[in-house]
Amino acid sequence: xxxxxxxxxxxxxxxxxxxxxxxxxxxxxxxxxxxxxxxxxxxxxxxxxxxxxxxxxxxxxxxxxxxxxxxxxxxxxxxxxxxxxxxxxxxxxxxxxxxxxxxxxxxxxxxxxxxxxxxxxxxxxxxxxxxxxxxxxxxxxxxxxxxxxxxxxxxxxxxxxxx
Amino acid sequence: xxxxxxxxxxxxxxxxxxxxxxxxxxxxxxxxxxxxxxxxxxxxxxxxxxxxxxxxxxxxxxxxxxxxxxxxxxxxxxxxxxxxxxxxxxxxxxxxxxxxxxxxxxxxxxxxxxxxxxxxxxxxxxxxxxxxxxxxxxxxxxxxxxxxxxxxxxxxxxxxxxx
Numbered sequence: 001x002x003x004x005x006x007x008x009x010x011x012x013x014x015x016x017x018x019x020x021x022x023x024x025x026x027x028x029x030x031x032x033x034x035x036x037x038x039x040x041x042x043x044x045x046x047x048x049x050x051x052x053x054x055x056x057x058x059x060x061x062x063x064x065x066x067x068x069x070x071x072x073x074x075x076x077x078x079x080x081x082x083x084x085x086x087x088x089x090x091x092x093x094x095x096x097x098x099x100x101x102x103x104x105x106x107x108x109x110x111x112x113x114x115x116x117x118x119x120x121x122x123x124x125x126x127x128x129x130x131x132x133x134x135x136x137x138x139x140x141x142x143x144x145x146x147x148x149x150x151x152x153x154x155x156x157x158x159x160x161x162x163x
Numbered sequence: 164x165x166x167x168x169x170x171x172x173x174x175x176x177x178x179x180x181x182x183x184x185x186x187x188x189x190x191x192x193x194x195x196x197x198x199x200x201x202x203x204x205x206x207x208x209x210x211x212x213x214x215x216x217x218x219x220x221x222x223x224x225x226x227x228x229x230x231x232x233x234x235x236x237x238x239x240x241x242x243x244x245x246x247x248x249x250x251x252x253x254x255x256x257x258x259x260x261x262x263x264x265x266x267x268x269x270x271x272x273x274x275x276x277x278x279x280x281x282x283x284x285x286x287x288x289x290x291x292x293x294x295x296x297x298x299x300x301x302x303x304x305x306x307x308x309x310x311x312x313x314x315x316x317x318x319x320x321x322x323x324x325x326x
Contacts, residue, residue: 011272012261013254014190021184027177033299034321041324045317080299083264088299089289091176093256098175099307101246107308109174110318115303117292124287126252129280136196136243136251140278144262145270154208155273158197161204 019063020087024048024056032066033088037077060084093123182226183250187211187219195229196251200240223247256286 020026027046036042043053057078060066065084071077092112099108112121128134140159143152183189190209199205206216220241223229228247234240255275262271275284291297303322306315 011190011193012265013193013257014186015265016257016261017180017184017189018186021180021186021189023177023181023184026180026184027174030174030176033302034304034318035300035324036321045321085298086263087260088297089286090253090256090260092289093253093286094176094179097250097253098179100249102175102178103309109307109310109314110304111307113303113305114291114297115301119292121289121297121302123252123256124289126255126284126287128277129282134251134277134284135248137198138278139196139284140276141197141273142276144272144274146266147272151272155197158199158208161198 019059019065022056022059024052025060028053028056028060029065029084029087029091032078032080032084033091037079038071038075039078042078089123092121096123182222182228185219185222187215188223189254191216191219191223192228192247192250192254195241195243195247196254200242201234201238202241205241252286255284259286 020029024046027048028042031042031045036045039053039057042048042057043050046053048056057066057068061068061078064081065087066078067081068076069079095108095110095112103109113119114121126134128138141155143155147155183192187209190211191205194205194208199208202216202220205211205220206213209216211219220229220231224231224241227244228250229241230244231239232242258271258273258275266272276282277284289297291301304318306318310318
């Protein structure tokens, strides 16, 4: 089985996290969400070694989360692509969890605010049809259009185990 | 600067991803959300080497995302903790993005359905005060109660740069 086959075996979430789960990648992306575009700004804000920053930016450009575009003068800028911008709701959902479970008693280091209204920006809850929060035990996983035979067998087994 | 200091320097999202961003960790967590509890079930469903599975389960137990509890017979089971269950909305938000941007033309391998109603479960959009989708450019990052001096300086610089 070739490398491509292996990558297709993994679920899309796992493939996403293989890129974005890397510690510096998510910090670079956070900076991009907060408006950073220039290499020297990323470097200063993150206190990161230039070679590590280069590698992270390159990976994010390769995965089309950022694009490298000509900036003022001889500089380049790193801009969020549509794919990168679209990660923002997932980032906010991760932040909610991390602020709740991964911070000390001092509370979250950063709060997000809607610029136009001053409202705090928090991830919306996941609700069921009855308007109550939906936990994993209330959800079934079913084969989607792109399910492999192995995934179909695996989900059928799950349904049988928990019937 | 000691190791603890370094871990506190990183934002909670980055610390979260240092655990959950690992490729197998997110697959193990996905299995737990879909109802898997036993070591042999995880192993069979994921096709993962036992030593790697042991290490991933141990890390998730250490980070209190899963707990190891006595099961039927001499077996143990891995159950989601409150912290683990609370990651579900973030998982669903990641899945939405990954299904949209990280799958081929065949579509997502798995769809989620609310068991009680049969409704498809999708992450709710992040909306602004005007009811429209809120992108990163419409959001300001401000120091929260747990902001370090460095973070305060960094966010002030950002505000000045983009004023």
